[in-house]
Amino acid sequence: MKNSLRILSLLFITSLLSGCGVQSIPQSNNAVEARWADVLSQYQRRADLIPNLVEVVKGYAKHEKETLENVIKARASATQVQVNANDLTPEKMAEFQRAQGQLTGALSRLMVVAEQYPNLKANQNFRDLQVQLEGTENRINYAREQYIESVNQFNNLVTVFPTSLTNKILFHFEKKPQFSVENEQDIKKAPAVKF
Secondary structure (H helix, E strand, O other): OHHHHHHHHHHHHHHHHHOOOOOHHHHHHHHHHHHHHHHHHHHHHHHHHHHHHHHHHHHHOOOOHHHHHHHHHHHHHHHHOOOOHHHOOHHHHHHHHHHHHHHHHHHHHHHHHHHOOHHHHHOHHHHHHHHHHHHHHHHHHHHHHHHHHHHHHHHHHHHOOOHHHHHHHHHOOOOOOOOOOHHHHHHHOOOOOOO
């Protein structure tokens, strides 16, 4: 009789806990990590395209050395900032966004320079790289949207009752940081063109 009562009690407690995030909180954390990996993968894809783009532009725009150097420096800076999904903090996210924003700005200035060279715009290699870069930017936006949604779901689980109680008792996860618009104001500015 005691064993039956224990088994029933255990089943009852398990059923209560299953509705309180015992599985959903770790699954949601795993989803955030996977989405963050997608974001990093797309940023890496962009970083991998840049050396080829710079080389093609170099052949046509030899006196645009400063713009090309800025792209190369921004790429190096952006690839040095490593943020692990398990160690996402608002400060690290801001640093990551700042580095990526500088690269985005440098690429924008490079595209403005490219507009000044009709032969470069007609070059098939340049056009192919530009299309790949534009596609990568779209992939980055999509990956970020997916990350934002998964972080929103995770943050709800760890902060909203009853799953927040389970989190406090069993897991102790903190909210994950989101991408912030305020850190991207420099990205949104149109590059200045001076002749």
